[in-house]
Each structure stands twice: as structure tokens, then as C-alpha cells.
Amino acid sequence: MASKKIITAKSKTFLENYLNNSSPTGFEVEGQKLWLSYLKPYIDEYFTDNYGTVVGVINPKADYKVVIEAHADEISWFVHYITDDGFIYVRRNGGSDHLIAPSKRVNIYTDKGIVKAVFGWPAIHTRQEKEDKPSLSNITLDCGCSSKEEVEKLGVHVGCVVTFEDEFTILNKNRYVARALDNRIGGFMIAEVARILKESKTELPFGLYIVNAVQEEIGLRGAQMIAQRIQPNVAIITDVCHDTGTPMLDKKVHGDFKGGNGPVLTYGPAVQNNLLKHIISIAEKNKIPFQRQAASRATGTDTDAFAYSNEGVPSALISLPIRYMHTTVEMCHEKDVENCIRLMLESVKALKNNQDFRYIK
Secondary structure, eight states, X not given: OTTSOXXXXXXXXXXXXXXXXXXXXXXXXXXXXXXXXHHGGGOSEEEEOTTOOEEEEESTTOSSEEEXXXXXXXXXXEEEEEOTTSEEEEEEESSOOGGGOTTOEEEEEETTEEEEEEEEOOOTTTOOGGGOSOOTTTXXXXXXXXXXXXXXXXXXXXXXXXXXXXXXXXXXXXXXXXXTHHHHHHHHHHHHHHHHHHHTTOOOSSEEEEEEESOOTTTSHHHHHHHHHHOOSEEEEEEEEEOOOSTTOOHHHHOOOOTTSOOEEEESTTSOHHHHHXXXXXXXXXXXXXXXXXXXXXXXXXXXXXXXXXXXXXXXXXXXXXXXXXXXXXXXXXXXXXXXXXXXXXXXXXXXXXXXXXXXX
């Protein structure tokens, strides 16, 4: 079972379009529309909230509610200050990395459409050693203008959101590379669970809520809001973690996880142990490889928001190991994507209606 491919050509086309689209924190709407369009044939109904989280529902009349969740937003930049001679300084929107910015192409989103620009950087011949390190005080956007007035005529103003420009690609036939695999790849995976359930005509005895939440990158905000609205009985969250099998990462600090070796299951206070044991038993039964991670205090993912909502929701985290997180070349192994989908799918199918995960009953 674990070797059988489940990602179809149609699925991969959606994934490419979804990853190439932008979904900055607070401005996720276009990505959410794409995601919902793909999901609609596989659900019974859907709803959205005031900030853009989208929820597809299977079996919506059921009292017992199970959530599978990913976050839809990506890191980006805000236009912060425009100089008189037309250069643009930026502010982070989420955990954007100023060190990788120099010489990158970007899209600035305005009411007049996308404005192309670049993060300029002085030639190596002209820099002093002390100036060699990029920082928020010295990286600037250049959209080819000579004055602030020219920039503003293009529709650019303080508060416009900015994303790097790049395209999805596949390396060595099995490595997906894109900006913002964190965490649109999660949105793809939960949508695939819904697709497979529909195509296999699987009937669930409970309501399944497929949640693509906004604003995770600035504090799990979308998950906090939607958890209160859904009030689920169980939540299985998917996000990304570090593939530490790359240079410059210390396994003693970050853990030992390698792309291609399977999903990563997290141990930590927010992870409900009986639900985690359920998922591990499903992995072992179905011969789905997995890796283990220990979280200190918080997982740093939407798991924390769901776990501590509504007087406590049994929650667990299934992570996809990726290389080069928060860069434009985030990379994951196709085999891990498929095994994450399988593990979520089989874990959901094995849940019982009104299943009680409490330790003491």
C-alpha cells in the first residue's frame, strides 16, 4: 500500500497552480478561491469566516466533528516607506528572511494589479566588508522608477503586500520545489484526503471538516477563530517541519528528520497522547513510515490553537519534512507527501463516531 502512488495528474496540476499563486498572510483570498474550487466536488457544503478561512464539510449534519487542518498563508513583505527617489523599504509580514532578499524578483500587489520589482543590491566591487550583510535597513525594492510620485502612479503605497516571484518545479522526478510549501502543500494534502474519500465512496459516521486556515504565520490567528466556530471533537493538523538532512543544521538542536523517510509525528503537551497513539497504530498497521519529533512547550503550529480551544480539543500534528524553510526554494519529497495523505486518510477512516480520547473516564 505504501508504495502505490495516489497523486493523480489532475491533482498535480492543481498543486502547481496553487503553489504558483500567492497567499500572503492577511491577503489569502485568491489562493483560497483556487483551493475551494478544487475541493468543491468532494464535499457536501462549505463556509468561510470573516478573515478568509475556508472550511469544506463532509456529512455536515453529524454531531461528532473531526477536523483535518492546514494553514493557507505564506510569509511576505509590506511596503513600509517610499523614498523621494523611488526606492521602497519593506517590513516583514510573518517570518520573511531578509538574508535571501537581495537580487530576488518580487510582485507588489496593488489595486491596479501586480507591479513587478526587484530587491536591488550593490555590486560586489562596490561594497565594503561591513556592508556585506543584508538587513531590513539596507534592502530596498526597485520598480524602475525615479521618484516617489512615479511609484505611487503605479498604484504602490504603504501597506501594499509583496511576495517573491518564482515557479513550482520538480527536481530528480521526486522533489517538489516552490515558494510557500509552508503550508499550501498542507492545503493540498487535506484536499486530497477529501478527494479520495469521495472517489472511494467512503461513508463517514461523523462530520469531517476540511479546514484551510488563514494567518498562521503571525500567531495561529485563523485557527484560533475557526476552532471556536466549529467546536470540533477531534483535530488532526498538518504542517511542515525541517528536513535536517541538509548542511548547516545541527541534529542535536533541531532533531533528526530526513525527506523520504515519512511524515513526522510530534510529541508535546498540546498533542493528545491517545490520539497520537491512534495515529501511530494506523501507521504501523498500514506500513506507513513515520518519524518522531519532540516539541518543547508549544508545537508552533495550529495544533496549539485547536488543542487549547473549547475547553480542550484532542489534537495531533502530522508534519511534512521540508528543506530550506522560509526561502523561495522550499523542497519536499513526493513520497512524503503521499504518505502524509495516506496517514491522515487512514487515521480519519479508523475513527469511531463519538470516540472518547480522554485519559480518565
